[in-house]
Amino acid sequence: MQNTVLVVGGGPAGLSAAATVSASGFDAVVVEKEEVLGGAPILSGYAKLVPSGEWAKDAIGRMVTRVVDDANVTIHTAAKVTRLEGEPGNFTATLSNGETVSAGAIVLGTGFTHFDPINKPEWGFGTFEDVLTTTQMEQMVGAGEIRCPSDGRVPQRVAILLCVGSRDRQIGREWCSKICCTVSSNLAMEIKELSPETDVFIYYMDIRTFGLYEDKFYWKSQEEFKTKYVKARIAEVTASGDGRLLVKGEDTLVKRPIVIPFDLVVHAIGMDPNEDNPDISRVFGVGLERHGFIARAEHYTNSCGTTRQGIYSAGAAYGPETIDDSISQGHTAGARAVADLYALVRKAG
Amino acid sequence: MAIHEKSLIEPERLLQYDDLVVDGVDVSGHWNTMITPRTLRDYDEDFEKTIQSYGGGEYVHRCWQCGSCTNSCTMYAQNTQFNPRYWIYLTRLGLKEELIKDKDIIWQCVSCNKCTNICPKDVRPEGVMKALAHWMEDEGITEKSPSTHFDEEFADQIFKTGRIEDSHVLMHFFKKTGQPLMQGWLVEFGKRMTKGLPIAQMLRMGLNMLFPPKTKSWGRTGEVLQQYVREQKEAAHG
Numbered sequence: 141m142q143n144t145v146l147v148v149g150g151g152p153a154g155l156s157a158a159a160t161v162s163a164s165g166f167d168a169v170v171v172e173k174e175e176v177l178g179g180a181p182i183l184s185g186y187a188k189l190v191p192s193g194e195w196a197k198d199a200i201g202r203m204v205t206r207v208v209d210d211a212n213v214t215i216h217t218a219a220k221v222t223r224l225e226g227e228p229g230n231f232t233a234t235l236s237n238g239e240t241v242s243a244g245a246i247v248l249g250t251g252f253t254h255f256d257p258i259n260k261p262e263w264g265f266g267t268f269e270d271v272l273t274t275t276q277m278e279q280m281v282g283a284g285e286i287r288c289p290s291d292g293r294v295p296q297r298v299a300i301l302l303c304v305g306s307r308d309r310q311i312g313r314e315w316c317s318k319i320c321c322t323v324s325s326n327l328a329m330e331i332k333e334l335s336p337e338t339d340v341f342i343y344y345m346d347i348r349t350f351g352l353y354e355d356k357f358y359w360k361s362q363e364e365f366k367t368k369y370v371k372a373r374i375a376e377v378t379a380s381g382d383g384r385l386l387v388k389g390e391d392t393l394v395k396r397p398i399v400i401p402f403d404l405v406v407h408a409i410g411m412d413p414n415e416d417n418p419d420i421s422r423v424f425g426v427g428l429e430r431h432g433f434i435a436r437a438e439h440y441t442n443s444c445g446t447t448r449q450g451i452y453s454a455g456a457a458y459g460p461e462t463i464d465d466s467i468s469q470g471h472t473a474g475a476r477a478v479a480d481l482y483a484l485v486r487k488a489g
Numbered sequence: 490m491a492i493h494e495k496s497l498i499e500p501e502r503l504l505q506y507d508d509l510v511v512d513g514v515d516v517s518g519h520w521n522t523m524i525t526p527r528t529l530r531d532y533d534e535d536f537e538k539t540i541q542s543y544g545g546g547e548y549v550h551r552c553w554q555c556g557s558c559t560n561s562c563t564m565y566a567q568n569t570q571f572n573p574r575y576w577i578y579l580t581r582l583g584l585k586e587e588l589i590k591d592k593d594i595i596w597q598c599v600s601c602n603k604c605t606n607i608c609p610k611d612v613r614p615e616g617v618m619k620a621l622a623h624w625m626e627d628e629g630i631t632e633k634s635p636s637t638h639f640d641e642e643f644a645d646q647i648f649k650t651g652r653i654e655d656s657h658v659l660m661h662f663f664k665k666t667g668q669p670l671m672q673g674w675l676v677e678f679g680k681r682m683t684k685g686l687p688i689a690q691m692l693r694m695g696l697n698m699l700f701p702p703k704t705k706s707w708g709r710t711g712e713v714l715q716q717y718v719r720e721q722k723e724a725a726h727g
Contacts, residue, residue, distance in 0.1 A: 339534050341532075347553070359551075359610075362550065362551065362553070363550060363551050366550060368532075368581060368582065369553065369554075370582065371554065391529060393554055393575070393578050394529070394575070394578065394579070394584070394587070396527050396528070396529050397526065397527065397528045397529070398528065398529045398530075399528050399529070399530055400529070400530070400531060400532060401531065
């Protein structure tokens with residue numbers, strides 16, 4: 141029996157899975173396709189995380205350091221698993237860097253891919269310089285200055301459009317990406333903090349700041365940071381003659397068309413299934429659910445399971461997920477893997 | 490197609506030319522009716538702050554448009570044009586022109602405070618209605634109500650002298666609201682005052698303080714009011 145767990149993906153879920161495996165006295169091997177560990181929060185340059193308010197590079201950085209400094213964890217970056225053979229308790233994975241890994245169980249912390257708003261051309265991303273995504277805006281916040289990319293002016297008005305790449309049958313995204321409402325209200329506060337003269341408007345269909353995020357983010361941004369929430373699904377973003385942008389749509393609550401000038405428009409982009417999921421599904425022999433995320437096993441007694449025994453998953457690989465919950469699920473998946481390996485050892489006697 | 494439902498459209502948005510020829514075709518009068526678009530073209534970020542500067546409007550920014558205020562509103566039950574939720578939204582986005590269109594009904598709030606009791610975000614909509622009415626008075630959009638004149642006169646005197654003088658309040662109130670100073674009831678009031686000695690008058694006032702008098706001929710008025718409220722409730726809720 142192998143006492144090694146292969147963790148695929150070095151983001152919040154994978155890093156916590158590896159840490160749990162190691163803490164349980166087993167060895168972990170982390171395979172990350174990018175050059176650096178940390179996953180989306182690091183690769184996309186997130187600013188302050190929800191809900192801790194801690195900078196991503198500090199918080200996720202600690203998770204990376206914990207795993208890198210752990211003698212029981214082996215790390216392969218810039219590598220993918222290209223072939224998998226074997227069965228629970230005795231898998232052999234071949235990596236793209238030519239190495240092989242023998243492992244008793246596998247945790248897929250393969251995460252998601254940000255929606256590319258070029259697929260909603262009517263909202264101006266890719267056409268106008270001053271139309272950005274939430275991740276680009278996070279990077280701007282990280283850099284500490286809110287400016288229009290086109291000419292460097294301080295924006296008087298910023299519009300954040302929610303549900304870009306979520307809840308939209310037209311583009312086959314029939315899911316809520318769960319965290320964008322909270323992230324957007326957090327971003328609105330960060331913008332106001334850095335640029336007090338900027339007014340932030342959030343265009344929404346619903347506000348889904350679930351659980352304790354309600355008052356901590358939604359109410360706070362509205363009541364203390366004067367974010368304006370406008371109920372309108374935007375039809376299109378166009379250029380006005382004076383270098384600004386025009387946001388067009390129907391204000392649902394006044395039942396009127398709107399054409400409002402803005403300096404910056406931010407797309408609150410959703411979470412797509414990892415673009416590599418077809419490959420991941422083929423290589424690991426795990427099923428995908430109907431939206432293209434990793435299919436979850438029966439959850440009540442097979443937490444963090446997939447359609448294949450011995451292979452577990454966690455976090456945004458299963459569907460849109462928060463960073464905190466991805467971390468918790470990573471721990472669970474790591475513990476499941478270790479526990480099932482113990483069971484195999486006992487059975488073998 | 491000719492437009493028959495013109496009553497649904499604000500008159501200023503209807504365009505019609507008595508004499509108009511388009512591409513050689515005479516489309517005079519009825520046939521060239523057009524409607525100007527109702528597009529909202531800008532927000533006024535400062536307007537919310539203006540309303541917040543009036544007593545009662547402080548918490549308007551908390552609103553998330555659930556509509557509890559309008560649902561519970563006494564006036565909405567009478568007239569569905571009376572919509573606090575909508576006016577709060579217009580206030581937040583600074584859509585002043587839209588608000589002014591409703592200037593003749595906004596002041597009709599009866600301050601029953603059902604909205605304020607039910608509001609999940611503690612916006613205190615009743616206060617917002619008051620703030621809006623006061624803003625409209627200040628801007629000259631609506632005339633000051635007699636009660637506003639009275640309040641102002643009352644407060645002014647307190648500010649100036651720390652107390653109020655009834656006769657002064659009345660005199661100035663009459664002046665501001667365009668009423669004659671010598672009103673029949675006032676003349677009669679003065680006449681009767683002189684009939685008794687001031688000592689007797691003071692005694693009566695003192696007694697009234699200790700033993701609040703009951704309104705004369707109140708009779709069945711209370712019962713009738715109760716019945717009216719009951720009937721209104723049944724009519725509204727079945």
